[in-house]
Amino acid sequence: MDQIIMRDNEVQVSFEFFPPKTEKMEADLWQAVTALAPCAPRFVSVTYGAGGTTRERTHKAVARIANETALNAAAHLTCVGASQTEVLKIAEAYWAAGVRHIVALRGDPPDGSGKFQPHPDGFENAAALTRALKRLAPFEVSVAGYPERHPDSPSDQADLDNLKAKIDAGADRVLTQFFFAPEAFLRFRDRAAAAGIGGEIVPGILPVVNAGQVRKFATACGAAIPPELDRMLEGLDERPEMRPLVAAMVAGTLCQRLYAEGVRQFHFYTLNRAPMTQALCHLLSCQQKDISSAALSGR
Numbered sequence: 001m002d003q004i005i006m007r008d009n010e011v012q013v014s015f016e017f018f019p020p021k022t023e024k025m026e027a028d029l030w031q032a033v034t035a036l037a038p039c040a041p042r043f044v045s046v047t048y049g050a051g052g053t054t055r056e057r058t059h060k061a062v063a064r065i066a067n068e069t070a071l072n073a074a075a076h077l078t079c080v081g082a083s084q085t086e087v088l089k090i091a092e093a094y095w096a097a098g099v100r101h102i103v104a105l106r107g108d109p110p111d112g113s114g115k116f117q118p119h120p121d122g123f124e125n126a127a128a129l130t131r132a133l134k135r136l137a138p139f140e141v142s143v144a145g146y147p148e149r150h151p152d153s154p155s156d157q158a159d160l161d162n163l164k165a166k167i168d169a170g171a172d173r174v175l176t177q178f179f180f181a182p183e184a185f186l187r188f189r190d191r192a193a194a195a196g197i198g199g200e201i202v203p204g205i206l207p208v209v210n211a212g213q214v215r216k217f218a219t220a221c222g223a224a225i226p227p228e229l230d231r232m233l234e235g236l237d238e239r240p241e242m243r244p245l246v247a248a249m250v251a252g253t254l255c256q257r258l259y260a261e262g263v264r265q266f267h268f269y270t271l272n273r274a275p276m277t278q279a280l281c282h283l284l285s286c287q288q289k290d291i292s293s294a295a296l297s298g299r
Contacts, residue, residue, distance in 0.1 A: 019057035035274035048076035078107025083121035127165040134170040145174040147188035178206035182257040
Protein backbone atom coordinates (compact mmCIF):
# COMPACT_ATOMS: atom_id res chain seq x y z
CA MET A 1 0.00 0.00 0.00
CA ASP A 2 1.23 3.49 -0.82
CA GLN A 3 2.11 5.69 2.12
CA ILE A 4 -1.01 7.31 3.56
CA ILE A 5 -0.73 10.87 4.84
CA MET A 6 -3.42 11.68 7.39
CA ARG A 7 -4.37 15.30 7.87
CA ASP A 8 -4.45 16.65 11.42
CA ASN A 9 -7.88 16.73 13.05
CA GLU A 10 -9.62 15.28 9.99
CA VAL A 11 -10.65 12.09 11.78
CA GLN A 12 -13.36 11.86 14.45
CA VAL A 13 -13.42 9.09 17.03
CA SER A 14 -15.74 7.64 19.65
CA PHE A 15 -15.10 5.10 22.40
CA GLU A 16 -17.00 2.25 24.01
CA PHE A 17 -16.53 1.18 27.63
CA PHE A 18 -18.20 -1.49 29.75
CA PRO A 19 -19.63 -0.95 33.25
CA PRO A 20 -17.34 -2.02 36.11
CA LYS A 21 -18.16 -4.83 38.55
CA THR A 22 -15.79 -3.87 41.38
CA GLU A 23 -14.22 -0.77 42.89
CA LYS A 24 -10.90 -1.71 41.26
CA MET A 25 -12.61 -2.02 37.86
CA GLU A 26 -14.35 1.31 38.43
CA ALA A 27 -10.97 2.93 39.09
CA ASP A 28 -9.62 1.33 35.90
CA LEU A 29 -12.60 2.61 33.92
CA TRP A 30 -12.20 6.14 35.20
CA GLN A 31 -8.48 6.05 34.48
CA ALA A 32 -9.24 4.99 30.89
CA VAL A 33 -11.91 7.69 30.48
CA THR A 34 -9.53 10.34 31.77
CA ALA A 35 -6.63 9.14 29.64
CA LEU A 36 -8.71 9.07 26.45
CA ALA A 37 -10.53 12.38 26.98
CA PRO A 38 -7.75 14.44 25.35
CA CYS A 39 -8.46 12.58 22.08
CA ALA A 40 -11.65 14.70 21.92
CA PRO A 41 -14.13 11.90 21.15
CA ARG A 42 -17.50 12.82 19.67
CA PHE A 43 -19.04 10.63 22.36
CA VAL A 44 -18.25 7.76 24.70
CA SER A 45 -20.71 4.93 25.29
CA VAL A 46 -21.22 2.39 28.08
CA THR A 47 -22.52 -1.08 27.27
CA TYR A 48 -25.54 -2.90 28.66
CA GLY A 49 -25.06 -6.57 29.61
CA ALA A 50 -26.92 -9.52 28.08
CA GLY A 51 -30.46 -9.64 29.40
CA GLY A 52 -30.06 -6.21 30.99
CA THR A 53 -27.78 -7.69 33.64
CA THR A 54 -25.71 -4.52 34.10
CA ARG A 55 -28.59 -2.02 34.13
CA GLU A 56 -27.71 -0.26 37.38
CA ARG A 57 -23.97 -0.32 36.78
CA THR A 58 -24.44 1.04 33.26
CA HIS A 59 -26.63 3.87 34.55
CA LYS A 60 -24.13 4.73 37.29
CA ALA A 61 -21.18 4.83 34.88
CA VAL A 62 -23.00 6.89 32.26
CA ALA A 63 -24.36 9.33 34.83
CA ARG A 64 -20.88 9.85 36.30
CA ILE A 65 -19.38 10.57 32.88
CA ALA A 66 -22.24 12.96 32.08
CA ASN A 67 -22.02 14.79 35.42
CA GLU A 68 -18.28 14.85 36.10
CA THR A 69 -16.80 15.37 32.64
CA ALA A 70 -17.40 17.45 29.55
CA LEU A 71 -17.68 14.32 27.40
CA ASN A 72 -20.84 13.42 25.49
CA ALA A 73 -21.97 10.27 27.33
CA ALA A 74 -24.10 7.70 25.50
CA ALA A 75 -25.97 4.87 27.20
CA HIS A 76 -26.65 1.49 25.64
CA LEU A 77 -30.27 0.42 26.02
CA THR A 78 -31.81 -2.90 24.98
CA CYS A 79 -35.22 -4.50 24.55
CA VAL A 80 -34.42 -7.58 26.64
CA GLY A 81 -36.30 -8.62 29.78
CA ALA A 82 -38.37 -5.47 30.28
CA SER A 83 -41.70 -4.02 29.20
CA GLN A 84 -41.92 -0.95 27.01
CA THR A 85 -42.94 1.08 30.04
CA GLU A 86 -39.89 -0.09 32.01
CA VAL A 87 -37.50 0.61 29.15
CA LEU A 88 -38.88 4.11 28.60
CA LYS A 89 -38.63 4.85 32.33
CA ILE A 90 -34.92 4.05 32.07
CA ALA A 91 -34.65 6.38 29.08
CA GLU A 92 -36.46 9.12 31.02
CA ALA A 93 -33.98 8.68 33.87
CA TYR A 94 -31.11 9.10 31.44
CA TRP A 95 -32.64 12.28 30.06
CA ALA A 96 -33.07 13.62 33.60
CA ALA A 97 -29.40 12.82 34.29
CA GLY A 98 -28.34 14.92 31.30
CA VAL A 99 -27.75 12.02 28.89
CA ARG A 100 -28.91 12.93 25.39
CA HIS A 101 -27.52 10.00 23.38
CA ILE A 102 -28.77 6.40 23.40
CA VAL A 103 -27.28 3.39 21.61
CA ALA A 104 -30.48 1.47 20.88
CA LEU A 105 -30.07 -2.30 20.57
CA ARG A 106 -32.29 -5.33 20.41
CA GLY A 107 -29.93 -6.99 22.88
CA ASP A 108 -29.00 -10.58 23.64
CA PRO A 109 -30.59 -12.90 26.21
CA PRO A 110 -28.52 -14.01 29.20
CA ASP A 111 -25.98 -16.75 28.48
CA GLY A 112 -27.52 -20.12 27.83
CA SER A 113 -31.10 -18.94 27.43
CA GLY A 114 -31.30 -19.46 23.66
CA LYS A 115 -32.41 -16.97 21.01
CA PHE A 116 -33.92 -13.60 21.70
CA GLN A 117 -37.59 -13.61 22.69
CA PRO A 118 -39.34 -10.27 23.11
CA HIS A 119 -40.86 -9.49 26.49
CA PRO A 120 -44.66 -9.96 26.26
CA ASP A 121 -45.11 -6.20 26.69
CA GLY A 122 -41.72 -5.20 25.34
CA PHE A 123 -40.20 -3.85 22.17
CA GLU A 124 -39.75 -6.49 19.50
CA ASN A 125 -36.58 -5.02 18.03
CA ALA A 126 -34.23 -2.04 17.90
CA ALA A 127 -36.31 -0.28 15.24
CA ALA A 128 -39.32 -0.20 17.56
CA LEU A 129 -37.13 0.99 20.43
CA THR A 130 -35.59 3.73 18.27
CA ARG A 131 -39.02 4.95 17.19
CA ALA A 132 -40.21 5.12 20.81
CA LEU A 133 -37.09 6.95 21.98
CA LYS A 134 -37.51 9.58 19.28
CA ARG A 135 -41.13 10.10 20.37
CA LEU A 136 -40.11 10.33 24.02
CA ALA A 137 -37.45 13.03 23.64
CA PRO A 138 -35.06 14.43 21.03
CA PHE A 139 -32.43 11.80 21.79
CA GLU A 140 -29.49 11.27 19.50
CA VAL A 141 -29.79 7.57 18.65
CA SER A 142 -27.09 5.22 17.36
CA VAL A 143 -27.86 1.67 16.26
CA ALA A 144 -25.81 -1.41 15.42
CA GLY A 145 -24.80 -2.70 12.00
CA TYR A 146 -23.19 -6.02 11.11
CA PRO A 147 -20.68 -6.09 8.22
CA GLU A 148 -20.69 -9.89 8.31
CA ARG A 149 -24.41 -10.32 9.14
CA HIS A 150 -25.99 -10.73 12.56
CA PRO A 151 -25.85 -14.38 13.72
CA ASP A 152 -29.67 -14.48 14.03
CA SER A 153 -30.30 -13.07 10.57
CA PRO A 154 -31.41 -15.56 7.88
CA SER A 155 -29.73 -13.67 5.02
CA ASP A 156 -27.71 -10.60 4.08
CA GLN A 157 -30.84 -9.03 2.60
CA ALA A 158 -32.83 -9.60 5.80
CA ASP A 159 -30.01 -8.00 7.74
CA LEU A 160 -30.03 -4.94 5.47
CA ASP A 161 -33.83 -4.71 5.68
CA ASN A 162 -33.57 -4.67 9.48
CA LEU A 163 -30.89 -1.98 9.38
CA LYS A 164 -32.97 0.17 7.03
CA ALA A 165 -35.93 -0.17 9.39
CA LYS A 166 -33.78 1.26 12.20
CA ILE A 167 -32.67 4.19 10.07
CA ASP A 168 -36.24 4.81 8.89
CA ALA A 169 -37.30 4.80 12.57
CA GLY A 170 -35.06 7.81 13.15
CA ALA A 171 -31.60 6.48 14.02
CA ASP A 172 -28.86 9.05 13.52
CA ARG A 173 -25.96 6.70 12.78
CA VAL A 174 -24.84 3.10 12.51
CA LEU A 175 -22.01 1.77 14.67
CA THR A 176 -20.77 -1.51 13.27
CA GLN A 177 -19.82 -4.72 14.97
CA PHE A 178 -16.05 -5.22 14.92
CA PHE A 179 -14.41 -6.90 11.93
CA PHE A 180 -10.84 -7.71 10.93
CA ALA A 181 -10.86 -7.57 7.12
CA PRO A 182 -11.35 -4.07 5.69
CA GLU A 183 -13.18 -5.61 2.73
CA ALA A 184 -15.94 -6.76 5.10
CA PHE A 185 -16.73 -3.17 6.05
CA LEU A 186 -16.31 -1.76 2.54
CA ARG A 187 -18.68 -4.35 1.03
CA PHE A 188 -21.17 -3.66 3.81
CA ARG A 189 -20.98 0.09 3.20
CA ASP A 190 -21.60 -0.44 -0.51
CA ARG A 191 -24.53 -2.79 0.10
CA ALA A 192 -26.07 -0.35 2.55
CA ALA A 193 -25.80 2.51 0.08
CA ALA A 194 -27.37 0.39 -2.66
CA ALA A 195 -30.25 -0.43 -0.28
CA GLY A 196 -30.93 3.27 0.26
CA ILE A 197 -29.51 3.39 3.78
CA GLY A 198 -28.22 6.91 4.30
CA GLY A 199 -26.38 8.62 7.12
CA GLU A 200 -23.23 7.72 8.98
CA ILE A 201 -21.92 4.17 9.00
CA VAL A 202 -19.07 4.14 11.49
CA PRO A 203 -16.68 1.16 11.62
CA GLY A 204 -16.19 -0.47 15.01
CA ILE A 205 -12.53 -1.30 15.71
CA LEU A 206 -11.46 -3.89 18.30
CA PRO A 207 -7.68 -4.06 18.91
CA VAL A 208 -6.49 -7.64 19.39
CA VAL A 209 -4.95 -7.44 22.86
CA ASN A 210 -5.96 -10.96 23.94
CA ALA A 211 -6.09 -13.64 21.25
CA GLY A 212 -8.26 -16.09 23.16
CA GLN A 213 -10.76 -13.41 24.11
CA VAL A 214 -10.97 -12.06 20.57
CA ARG A 215 -11.53 -15.53 19.12
CA LYS A 216 -14.38 -16.00 21.60
CA PHE A 217 -15.91 -12.62 20.72
CA ALA A 218 -15.56 -13.31 16.99
CA THR A 219 -17.28 -16.69 17.26
CA ALA A 220 -20.18 -15.20 19.21
CA CYS A 221 -20.89 -12.39 16.75
CA GLY A 222 -19.94 -14.09 13.48
CA ALA A 223 -16.88 -12.00 12.70
CA ALA A 224 -14.40 -13.83 10.47
CA ILE A 225 -10.74 -13.92 11.44
CA PRO A 226 -8.67 -13.84 8.23
CA PRO A 227 -6.14 -16.70 7.91
CA GLU A 228 -3.15 -14.35 8.04
CA LEU A 229 -4.43 -12.79 11.28
CA ASP A 230 -5.16 -16.23 12.71
CA ARG A 231 -1.54 -17.19 12.09
CA MET A 232 -0.34 -14.04 13.84
CA LEU A 233 -2.55 -14.79 16.84
CA GLU A 234 -1.17 -18.29 17.27
CA GLY A 235 0.81 -18.47 20.51
CA LEU A 236 0.41 -14.75 21.14
CA ASP A 237 -1.20 -15.14 24.56
CA GLU A 238 1.96 -16.89 25.75
CA ARG A 239 4.07 -13.92 24.60
CA PRO A 240 2.59 -10.97 26.52
CA GLU A 241 5.45 -8.66 25.55
CA MET A 242 4.52 -9.10 21.87
CA ARG A 243 0.77 -8.64 22.18
CA PRO A 244 0.61 -4.83 22.13
CA LEU A 245 3.04 -4.68 19.21
CA VAL A 246 1.02 -7.07 17.08
CA ALA A 247 -2.26 -5.48 18.16
CA ALA A 248 -1.05 -2.01 17.19
CA MET A 249 0.16 -3.24 13.81
CA VAL A 250 -3.06 -5.09 13.00
CA ALA A 251 -5.46 -2.35 14.12
CA GLY A 252 -3.29 0.41 12.67
CA THR A 253 -3.16 -1.26 9.27
CA LEU A 254 -6.93 -1.75 9.33
CA CYS A 255 -7.53 1.92 10.19
CA GLN A 256 -5.12 3.10 7.49
CA ARG A 257 -6.86 0.98 4.85
CA LEU A 258 -10.26 2.33 5.85
CA TYR A 259 -8.92 5.88 5.84
CA ALA A 260 -7.62 5.34 2.30
CA GLU A 261 -11.19 4.34 1.35
CA GLY A 262 -12.65 7.59 2.66
CA VAL A 263 -13.51 6.63 6.24
CA ARG A 264 -13.11 9.56 8.62
CA GLN A 265 -15.01 8.33 11.69
CA PHE A 266 -13.97 5.41 13.88
CA HIS A 267 -15.58 3.78 16.92
CA PHE A 268 -13.13 1.99 19.23
CA TYR A 269 -14.03 -0.87 21.55
CA THR A 270 -11.59 0.01 24.32
CA LEU A 271 -12.23 -2.88 26.75
CA ASN A 272 -11.64 -0.18 29.40
CA ARG A 273 -7.97 0.09 28.47
CA ALA A 274 -6.51 3.33 27.19
CA PRO A 275 -2.97 2.78 25.77
CA MET A 276 -3.88 0.94 22.55
CA THR A 277 -6.71 3.31 21.69
CA GLN A 278 -4.47 6.29 22.47
CA ALA A 279 -1.87 4.93 20.05
CA LEU A 280 -4.45 4.45 17.30
CA CYS A 281 -5.79 7.97 17.80
CA HIS A 282 -2.23 9.27 17.49
CA LEU A 283 -1.80 7.27 14.28
CA LEU A 284 -5.00 8.81 12.93
CA SER A 285 -3.74 12.34 13.78
CA CYS A 286 -6.71 13.01 16.02
CA GLN A 287 -7.13 16.32 17.76
CA GLN A 288 -5.51 16.40 21.20
CA LYS A 289 -6.82 18.66 23.96
CA ASP A 290 -5.49 19.56 27.35
CA ILE A 291 -7.00 17.12 29.83
CA SER A 292 -8.22 19.88 32.11
CA SER A 293 -10.58 21.18 29.45
CA ALA A 294 -11.59 17.85 27.96
CA ALA A 295 -12.05 15.50 30.87
CA LEU A 296 -12.53 16.97 34.29
CA SER A 297 -14.18 20.31 33.75
CA GLY A 298 -17.60 19.15 34.99
CA ARG A 299 -20.92 20.58 34.02
